[in-house]
Amino acid sequence: xxxxxxxxxxxxxxxxxxxxxxxxxxxxxxxxxxxxxxxxxxxxxxxxxxxxxxxxxxxxxxxxxxxxxxxxxxxxxxxxxxxxxxxxxxxxxxxxxxxxxxxxxxxxxxxxxxxxxxxxxxxxxxxxxxxxxxxxxxxxxxxxxxxxxxxxxxxxxxxxxxxxxxxxxxxxxxxxxxxxxxxxxxxxxxxxxxxxxxxxxxxxxxxxxxxxxxxxxxxxxxxxxxxxxxxxxxxxxxxxxxxxxxxxxxxxxxxxxxxxxxxxxxxxxxxxxxxxxxxxxxxxxxxxxxxxxxxxxxxxxxxxxxxxxxxxxxxxxxxxxxxxxxxxxxxxxxxxxxxxxxxxxxxxxxxxxxxxxxxxxxxxxxxxxxxxxxxxxxxxxxxxxxxxxxxxxxxxxxxxxxxxxxxxxxxxxxxxxxxxxxxxxxxxxxxxxxxxxxxxxxxxxxxxxxxxxxxxxxxxxxxxxxxxxxxxxxxxxxxxxxxxxxxxxxxxxxxxxxxxxxxxxxxx
Amino acid sequence: xxxxxxxxxxxxxxxxxxxxxxxxxxxxxxxxxxxxxxxxxxxxxxxxxxxxxxxxxxxxxxxxxxxxxxxxxxxxxxxxxxxxxxxxxxxxxxxxxxxxxxxxxxxxxxxxxxxxxxxxxxxxxxxxxxxxxxxxxxxxxxxxxxxxxxxxxxxxxxxxxxxxxxxxxxxxxxxxxxxxxxxxxxxxxxxxxxxxxxxxxxxxxxxxxxxxxxxxxxxxxxxxxxxxxxxxxxxxxxxxxxxxxxxxxxxxxxxxxxxxxxxxxxxxxxxxxxxxxxxxxxxxxxxxxxxxxxxxxxxxxxxxxxxxxxxxxxxxxxxxxxxxxxxxxxxxxxxxxxxxxxxxxxxxxxxxxxx
Numbered sequence: 001x002x003x004x005x006x007x008x009x010x011x012x013x014x015x016x017x018x019x020x021x022x023x024x025x026x027x028x029x030x031x032x033x034x035x036x037x038x039x040x041x042x043x044x045x046x047x048x049x050x051x052x053x054x055x056x057x058x059x060x061x062x063x064x065x066x067x068x069x070x071x072x073x074x075x076x077x078x079x080x081x082x083x084x085x086x087x088x089x090x091x092x093x094x095x096x097x098x099x100x101x102x103x104x105x106x107x108x109x110x111x112x113x114x115x116x117x118x119x120x121x122x123x124x125x126x127x128x129x130x131x132x133x134x135x136x137x138x139x140x141x142x143x144x145x146x147x148x149x150x151x152x153x154x155x156x157x158x159x160x161x162x163x164x165x166x167x168x169x170x171x172x173x174x175x176x177x178x179x180x181x182x183x184x185x186x187x188x189x190x191x192x193x194x195x196x197x198x199x200x201x202x203x204x205x206x207x208x209x210x211x212x213x214x215x216x217x218x219x220x221x222x223x224x225x226x227x228x229x230x231x232x233x234x235x236x237x238x239x240x241x242x243x244x245x246x247x248x249x250x251x252x253x254x255x256x257x258x259x260x261x262x263x264x265x266x267x268x269x270x271x272x273x274x275x276x277x278x279x280x281x282x283x284x285x286x287x288x289x290x291x292x293x294x295x296x297x298x299x300x301x302x303x304x305x306x307x308x309x310x311x312x313x314x315x316x317x318x319x320x321x322x323x324x325x326x327x328x329x330x331x332x333x334x335x336x337x338x339x340x341x342x343x344x345x346x347x348x349x350x351x352x353x354x355x356x357x358x359x360x361x362x363x364x365x366x367x368x369x370x371x372x373x374x375x376x377x378x379x380x381x382x383x384x385x386x387x388x389x390x391x392x393x394x395x396x397x398x399x400x401x402x403x404x405x406x407x408x409x410x411x412x413x414x415x416x417x418x419x420x421x422x423x424x425x426x427x428x429x430x431x432x433x434x435x436x437x438x439x440x441x442x443x444x445x446x447x448x449x450x451x452x453x454x455x456x457x458x459x460x461x462x463x464x465x466x467x468x469x470x471x472x473x474x475x476x477x478x479x480x481x482x483x484x485x486x487x488x489x490x491x492x493x494x495x496x497x498x499x500x501x502x503x504x505x506x507x508x
Numbered sequence: 509x510x511x512x513x514x515x516x517x518x519x520x521x522x523x524x525x526x527x528x529x530x531x532x533x534x535x536x537x538x539x540x541x542x543x544x545x546x547x548x549x550x551x552x553x554x555x556x557x558x559x560x561x562x563x564x565x566x567x568x569x570x571x572x573x574x575x576x577x578x579x580x581x582x583x584x585x586x587x588x589x590x591x592x593x594x595x596x597x598x599x600x601x602x603x604x605x606x607x608x609x610x611x612x613x614x615x616x617x618x619x620x621x622x623x624x625x626x627x628x629x630x631x632x633x634x635x636x637x638x639x640x641x642x643x644x645x646x647x648x649x650x651x652x653x654x655x656x657x658x659x660x661x662x663x664x665x666x667x668x669x670x671x672x673x674x675x676x677x678x679x680x681x682x683x684x685x686x687x688x689x690x691x692x693x694x695x696x697x698x699x700x701x702x703x704x705x706x707x708x709x710x711x712x713x714x715x716x717x718x719x720x721x722x723x724x725x726x727x728x729x730x731x732x733x734x735x736x737x738x739x740x741x742x743x744x745x746x747x748x749x750x751x752x753x754x755x756x757x758x759x760x761x762x763x764x765x766x767x768x769x770x771x772x773x774x775x776x777x778x779x780x781x782x783x784x785x786x787x788x789x790x791x792x793x794x795x796x797x798x799x800x801x802x803x804x805x806x807x808x809x810x811x812x813x814x815x816x817x818x819x820x821x822x823x824x825x826x827x828x829x830x831x832x833x834x835x836x837x838x839x840x841x842x843x844x845x846x847x848x849x850x851x852x853x854x855x856x857x858x859x860x861x862x863x
Contacts, residue, residue, distance in 0.1 A: 466572050469572055469575055469576065470572070470575060473569070473575045473576055473578070473579040474569065474575070476579050476582075476583070476610070476611075476612070477527065477531065477537065477569055477575075477578065477579050477582050478528075478531055480524070480527075480579070480582040480583050480585075480586040481524045481525075481527035481528040481531060481537070481582055481586075482524075482528060483524070483586050484520065484521060484523065484524025484525075484527075484528075484582065484585055484586045484589055485521060485524035485525040485527075485528040486521065486524075487528055491528055491531040491532035492532065492534075493531060495534050496531070496534065496535075496536060
């Protein structure tokens with residue numbers, strides 16, 4: 001896809017206009033959002049090196065502003081790829097400079113989360129931010145930065161270069177910001193727990209302003225395949241995109257054009273499609289009229305024989321890892337995880353992964369615990385508006401012998417090159433029919449497996465009880481009948497007890 | 509009495525042996541019990557009581573639903589054997605609690621009662637025979653000398669006029685031998701008040717009778733006791749109850765037994781007579797009455813169809829009269845003519861009438 005061009009606007013203007021988008025609505029949300037953005041950057045940085053992330057977060061109290069609002073110092077350390085020294089000032093001191101403008105699965109999308117946090121910190125406390133980073137080469141770079149908000153430019157207050165004796169790589173960010181930790185605390189802790197669940201290969205450490213240590217230790221060193229960049233899928237194109245592709249293409253006929261610019265379109269598929277849509281394979285794409293482009297888009301959407309998008313551009317967690325995460329954080333008695341084949345909505349590939357966990361340390365709440373994730377980040381707000389919530393509530397759980405008063409947690413992870421968030425707040429997934437269908441089908445699948453488990457367990461319980469009854473009463477019958485018949489020796493009932501067990505084994 | 513005890517001990521032991529031998533040869537033990545379901549209860553016109561038919565149920569320790577009641581049954585047999593051989597008595601309530609000492613908890617009293625009834629059915633003896641007695645509440649008074657057989661009292665005798673409240677019909681009396689009597693009839697009375705009045709008015713002397721208080725529906729020990737008086741001492745039996753369907757049925761159970769005891773014999777007294785209070789007495793003696801309520805009327809229709817009530821035309825006639833007058837009267841109703849009227853006038857007339 002074409003490289004997007006950056007438009008420079010006043011960062012503070014943008015910030016004030018978009019507080020809600022970035023999540024810095026109030027002191028409580030702000031502190032949560034700041035931690036979250038930096039942690040996600042850190043996770044991405046480590047994953048890009050394919051090493052299990054170690055992320056350390058410390059929030060310490062600096063001073064009182066008002067009754068609800070205090071100033072905190074936030075420090076986030078990771079073992080990620082580090083940042084090239086020449087990029088550091090821009091990466092942290094200039095809004096809308098970022099690496100997240102490609103067509104692949106990413107945690108954030110705007111590329112401004114971390115900077116937004118620092119900007120917020122500067123606006124509320126007028127203090128510089130510290131960035132220390134190394135890519136693992138000979139040197140470690142230290143920067144003290146502020147932002148020139150008017151010009152949207154970094155101001156370097158101090159810069160030091162240190163010798164990297166231990167080949168450390170990673171990034172440390174430290175700055176001050178206003179916040180309301182007390183109110184944000186439950187969400188922050190939820191966030192860490194759920195992040196640990198969906199990143200089971202990560203070590204997360206959090207030290208809160210009271211000095212309390214929260215440690216989430218990785219349960220595995222396995223990491224999911226990293227996402228690859230990909231071409232657009234024919235089902236996902238719109239007229240705008242078609243026009244842009246036609247502009248940049250160097251191919252002079254439709255056959256080559258289709259083969260080269262679309263995902264999962266080869267020679268045969270391209271030929272079949274052109275025949276189906278009655279377009280000559282030798283037609284020059286650059287000569288298509290506007291009406292023909294519109295028609296092409298409709299035909300692309302109508303043609304049934306395109307292969308579904310390849311999961312390669314997506315990086316789902318995978319059944320084993322999701323299971324490991326759930327087991328690690330929820331400690332259930334039973335867990336089943338299922339991953340659907342990739343599907344598309346509006347040409348965007350997505351994969352739904354669902355886990356159901358039962359019993360163990362999962363509490364009975366009278367309703368299911370629902371954990372929602374998108375591209376490996378937890379969604380913590382607006383649960384009731386999420387499509388998963390709607391699917392769960394409209395399912396006939398009784399069919400699966402499941403009731404809401406059972407200790408059950410449901411984990412839904414959607415990954416996509418474009419997660420279908422409903423709002424810019426990015427807290428819940430929109431109710432799109434394709435997405436809903438995938439979630440519903442998969443929910444049924446895991447529900448069926450849970451039902452098997454419950455039925456089996458019930459059966460085993462019943463069998464245990466049955467054996468219990470026999471092993472309780474047969475010896476008594478032996479004892480009483482010996483006494484009643486005035487015999488000296490108890491009859492041998494071992495054989496009978498054994499036969500009951502054998503019979504029991506067959507029943508299972 | 510000693511023979512009967514040995515017979516009972518023997519059949520309990522046999523039950524134990526059967527179970528033991530099956531277990532010892534590697535089989536799940538089972539016991540066949542005559543079915544006590546309603547379809548298997550028939551009226552036998554010769555015996556003039558309900559009897560069990562040919563159907564039986566097999567209770568097997570192989571069956572998960574049977575193994576607990578099976579064990580309870582074997583336990584109950586063991587417990588009864590212990591009672592009988594040690595000549596100790598017990599009550600149904602006792603059985604319920606004793607089971608807990610053997611970790612044989614019964615769900616409730618009803619469950620343990622059912623097991624005792626099962627044991628009766630298996631053995632063909634009533635629980636009084638293996639020393640499990642109900643709560644005592646019925647009594648006897650009159651010139652009958654009995655000789656105890658219970659441990660510590662063997663050979664001792666007692667005349668049943670010795671206590672003016674009457675003597676409880678309990679285990680000791682039930683197992684006693686009848687020595688002699690000067691009485692020539694038995695009068696069974698439903699209610700304690702009237703029983704006391706009869707003693708005060710010397711009914712036992714005036715009518716040369718033994719007085720038995722049934723205290724409502726007669727317990728099985730009392731029914732067996734009345735039968736023995738009738739059989740062993742050749743005394744005719746006259747029964748006085750309230751003039752309502754319930755009183756009528758108290759008399760009927762003494763005469764023809766109950767469906768619940770269809771598995772047992774020798775509890776009924778077929779030749780006993782219901783002497784009153786009849787529906788026709790209510791009319792003839794112009795007794796103060798209460799109206800029959802719905803339950804009473806429903807009960808009358810049930811009784812009308814009962815085979816026991818088809819034996820003697822008297823029953824059908826009285827049922828019809830009850831249904832016609834729609835009234836009932838208690839024994840105490842005679843007090844409107846003075847306290848002694850019932851003894852002076854009514855009793856002699858009815859004894860004569862039902863002779």
